[in-house]
Structures are given as C-alpha cells and as structure tokens.
Amino acid sequence: MKKNSIKVGLIQQASSHNTGENLDRIIPEIKRLASMGAELITLQELHNSIYFCQAEDPSIFDLAETIPGESTEILSRVAANNKVVIVSSLFEKRAPGLYHNTAVVFDSDGSIAGKYRKMHIPDDPAYYEKFYFTQGDIGFEPIQTSVGKLGILVCWDQWYPEAARLMALKGAEILIYPTAIGWEHTDAEEEKARQYDAWFTIQRGHAIANGLPLVAINRCGFEPDWTGNTKGITFWGQSFVCGPQGEILFKADSTSSNGFLVEISKNRTEEVRRMWPFFRDRRIDAYGEITKRYID
Amino acid sequence: MKKNSIKVGLIQQASSHNTGENLDRIIPEIKRLASMGAELITLQELHNSIYFCQAEDPSIFDLAETIPGESTEILSRVAANNKVVIVSSLFEKRAPGLYHNTAVVFDSDGSIAGKYRKMHIPDDPAYYEKFYFTQGDIGFEPIQTSVGKLGILVCWDQWYPEAARLMALKGAEILIYPTAIGWEHTDAEEEKARQYDAWFTIQRGHAIANGLPLVAINRCGFEPDWTGNTKGITFWGQSFVCGPQGEILFKADSTSSNGFLVEISKNRTEEVRRMWPFFRDRRIDAYGEITKRYID
Numbered sequence: 049m050k051k052n053s054i055k056v057g058l059i060q061q062a063s064s065h066n067t068g069e070n071l072d073r074i075i076p077e078i079k080r081l082a083s084m085g086a087e088l089i090t091l092q093e094l095h096n097s098i099y100f101c102q103a104e105d106p107s108i109f110d111l112a113e114t115i116p117g118e119s120t121e122i123l124s125r126v127a128a129n130n131k132v133v134i135v136s137s138l139f140e141k142r143a144p145g146l147y148h149n150t151a152v153v154f155d156s157d158g159s160i161a162g163k164y165r166k167m168h169i170p171d172d173p174a175y176y177e178k179f180y181f182t183q184g185d186i187g188f189e190p191i192q193t194s195v196g197k198l199g200i201l202v203c204w205d206q207w208y209p210e211a212a213r214l215m216a217l218k219g220a221e222i223l224i225y226p227t228a229i230g231w232e233h234t235d236a237e238e239e240k241a242r243q244y245d246a247w248f249t250i251q252r253g254h255a256i257a258n259g260l261p262l263v264a265i266n267r268c269g270f271e272p273d274w275t276g277n278t279k280g281i282t283f284w285g286q287s288f289v290c291g292p293q294g295e296i297l298f299k300a301d302s303t304s305s306n307g308f309l310v311e312i313s314k315n316r317t318e319e320v321r322r323m324w325p326f327f328r329d330r331r332i333d334a335y336g337e338i339t340k341r342y343i344d
Numbered sequence: 345m346k347k348n349s350i351k352v353g354l355i356q357q358a359s360s361h362n363t364g365e366n367l368d369r370i371i372p373e374i375k376r377l378a379s380m381g382a383e384l385i386t387l388q389e390l391h392n393s394i395y396f397c398q399a400e401d402p403s404i405f406d407l408a409e410t411i412p413g414e415s416t417e418i419l420s421r422v423a424a425n426n427k428v429v430i431v432s433s434l435f436e437k438r439a440p441g442l443y444h445n446t447a448v449v450f451d452s453d454g455s456i457a458g459k460y461r462k463m464h465i466p467d468d469p470a471y472y473e474k475f476y477f478t479q480g481d482i483g484f485e486p487i488q489t490s491v492g493k494l495g496i497l498v499c500w501d502q503w504y505p506e507a508a509r510l511m512a513l514k515g516a517e518i519l520i521y522p523t524a525i526g527w528e529h530t531d532a533e534e535e536k537a538r539q540y541d542a543w544f545t546i547q548r549g550h551a552i553a554n555g556l557p558l559v560a561i562n563r564c565g566f567e568p569d570w571t572g573n574t575k576g577i578t579f580w581g582q583s584f585v586c587g588p589q590g591e592i593l594f595k596a597d598s599t600s601s602n603g604f605l606v607e608i609s610k611n612r613t614e615e616v617r618r619m620w621p622f623f624r625d626r627r628i629d630a631y632g633e634i635t636k637r638y639i640d
Contacts, residue, residue, distance in 0.1 A: 167630060207552070207620065207622050210627075214630075249548045253505070256545060293539070293541075294542050332637055334510075338509060339632055343515075
C-alpha cells in the first residue's frame, strides 16, 4: 500500500555568529525529530550564521563555503545517521567573487539529492542581498528525493507566484520555503502586522493556486546590526505548514527557538485538484507576456 | 493637486430569475451610492439573473444579449445620469451558438469604456460554465476609464495568479473581480470554511504579489437548482476590498443584500511597491515555461 502521509520537521531557531554553535543547536534537534518519526527536516535560511545581509561588509564573504564542502559533509552524515531527508540553506562560494544563497537537499542515505540557488534576490534597507548573492542560474527545478519531489524556494521567492507555479508544473509535491524575515524597529506596529500578514497570506495563496502543501521555516530572535546602521531585525518566527487549500496545519509562535513535527497528507493534492482543477483551465495561449518586465 | 483616493461602491445582492426585478434592485443602489460620493460602482457576476450555470439547460441561452444591447443601453444611461463608472457583468450573445461571460465597463459619461471576456471557464458540479461560455479571446487587458485603469477579472479567474499579474504588468491600478461563488449543501462545514477561506486568501495574495488594491463583489442568497439535480447553492457574499499589502479595507457579511461604499487610497501602490519592489526582481529570463500545460 502506498504511504499517504509524510512527517515533516521544521527547525525554527535564533542563530548566532558562530557556525559551530548553530550546528550544535541544529543537529540534536534533527536527531530528536527523526526519533519522533520525521522523514523530512527543513531548516531556516542561512541557518549556520546570523542573517548577515543586514549590512554590506566584504569580510562576511569569509563565511561562504563550497558545495560540496565542510557543511555539506557534516549534514550529509547527519542525514545518513538519522535516515532523514534534510533541506539546508548555505552561503555558497562558487568561485572567487561569485556567491549564491543555496539550498542543498540531502537524501536519507546522505547523498546530495540536489540544490536550488535562490532565484529572486532582494535589496532593500537591512536586506542587502544583492551585494552578497548572484541570482540563481539553475532555474525552478524540484528536487527528487526518497520522500517525494520537493519544490524548494528561498525567502524573497515567496513573493513571486511564478516561482511556485513553475515548481508545481514540474511536479513538485510540496513547496518548501527556508526564510529569514523580520521586523525593522522603526516600522509602526500596524505596518509590522501588515508585513507579517502579507507574508503569511501570499504563501498560503501559492499553496491554493497550485493545490500543494507548503512549509515555511523562518528564523526567530533579535539580531543587532553590527555596523550600527539600522536598529537590527527581530525575526518573526511563525514558521508554518498549510495544506493544498491553504488550510493551516501548523503555526509556530514568533519566539520559540525549537523544532516542530507536522504530518502532511499526500492524498489531499489529488483530492483538491479534482475538485478545483485549476491546471485544466490555465490559458497557456494567453500567458506569454509574463516574460516581459512591464507591458507598456 | 492629484486626487489620491477613489470611492468605490460594491453591490452585493441576492438575485432572482427576472432581469427587470434585478435591475430594479441594482439601479436605486447605484443612485444611492453615487449620491454618497461613489465614483466607481462594481456589480457582481451575472447580476441580471440567477446563477444559471447550476444546470445545463439550452433554454437558458435566451437570457443572453448582444453587446451593445438592451442592458448596456440601460446601464449606460444609469452611468451618465449618476456620473459614475460602472463595472457590469453580462451574458453576451456574440453570434448564434457563441456566448461569453463578459464584463462591460461604462465610463461616467455613459460610453462603453471597454469589455473583458472571462478567460478561465470552470466546469465542476453545479458550476457548468463550459456549457454556456466560450473562453474569452480579448486577453488580459485593463480598461482605461476616467477613474483609472481597471483590471477586471471574473470569478474563476480568481484562482489564477497569471491573470492578476498580466493585468498588473499592463498598468492596472486596481483589480476587480465580479463573482458568483457559494456553498453546495452536501459539503461538510469544515470543507465550506476551507473553500471560503481559500477564495479570500488567494485574492489577497494577488493584491500582495502585484502591490494593487483589489475589489471582489460576490452574490449572496440561496438559489435552488431548478432541475433538481443538486440541492442548490448558497452564495457566500462576503464581498471585500483589500489594499496592496492584502490588508482588509472592507468585508461584507455573507447574507446582506446591499450596496457598500469603500474609499481606496491611490498612493498606497507607489508606497508599497517602493518598499517591496517585486517587479524589479522578477526573473523574466526564467519564466518562459509558464506557457506550458505541464512540464514533464
């Protein structure tokens, strides 16, 4: 009989400057979640470090590493030892002066199942990612693993329906967004509430549009701006999982630095897409201009 | 000084079989909302009749009319008399055997500013639209009016991020969805809640993805299936308006057959898109395959 659910672990944490310290927090959580039955473990964006894009600092490039490299070797062992698929998020050094924000997926035997290089790169106050990351060149390709085909997208990709759609059209069975988003302290409370709610809502929208379950793993904790330029970011946590109608299956609070285990039905996509067959009615004859910057 | 807000009227109503009766309910509401300052009035999908797609019945085609035709003449006069822009939704007879679900926009001088033929046509139990409507062939073209460029989309279009995106790329300043959606009585209460919430959420998602305000006008009331095939539909009302971060500006309840007036800021799009410049970072080099049915 075909197994019809999957147990997914989400690790939402406050992170420090020190990679070893971060891994020492992550690895025991992976072990704990695996022992509870997790088959797939998802980590937040750039989990090995602080969210260093708060400021433009050339010395930060020292944190980048090759893929494969030291971190992938460690995580590969952790995946194999715990027999879990792991979605990680690393600062990839591809060549001198060429860096990416890259999700690496390990299969439960420890092999690298594939990687995704963040396609949409933000640049706004306190999120200076265009300084650090070259935009991805692998495209929107789901990664085949022993637990299914994973549509990994990263943070800023969250705002682009095109990204989720392409992953779905290529057979992704679940959308996964490692992310690092929070509040800048100068924003008013109502603005903060709108920002968080927009983030939550648009991702649920991608799940609905594509009839897919979705996992978003966000960091938590306050991180000061070491250059003193801004007043720092409070990452808003609230990692969540929703089903293919956008229905909330799990939602963490904004501060818990913790791992969570959520069971996702694999049948719901088929059920929901039969009822709402959006793919059947797409007007592919009329979408061509989506590849334009603006139509004027 | 450039005016930076627009007052929008939404007319959410229970409808009957009788076109005259329906217009007799709609026209006084247009007058009332215009007298309160409405500059743009939005009507629900197929407001002149019941939602006849509950069953496939060839005699229903008698309800269709040409554009221009009787209804457009009436609504044109109402627009001119009340100096308001009106978004209407009609059953268009284009040629024998060729019918569309067509939104017609009247400018405040009574002229027809443009029309939009519903592009995505559903067909699922109690929504047998493929029997009645040929899919639109005008494409996703916003309609220029004296109150701005309107991105009109209709009902099933609500589920397609591509439709909203194309309207936005073509300069729409507001997204408007006349719609007729409700609950079939055999669905469980939790399923009904999920359906409504998915509908509400995905549209807010389109507003967020495109940094545009959005108006959804849905019918209310119970309509029996005159063929006895199903147990009828309870249209869920809850017409709403949200801003460019998806923030709720107005939400009607599920049963009020009424007109509502909502003020929308026209500055917010510029403000929000400066803060979240999604259009800047779209990976138009990597979206080409969106024009495929499926990528396998």
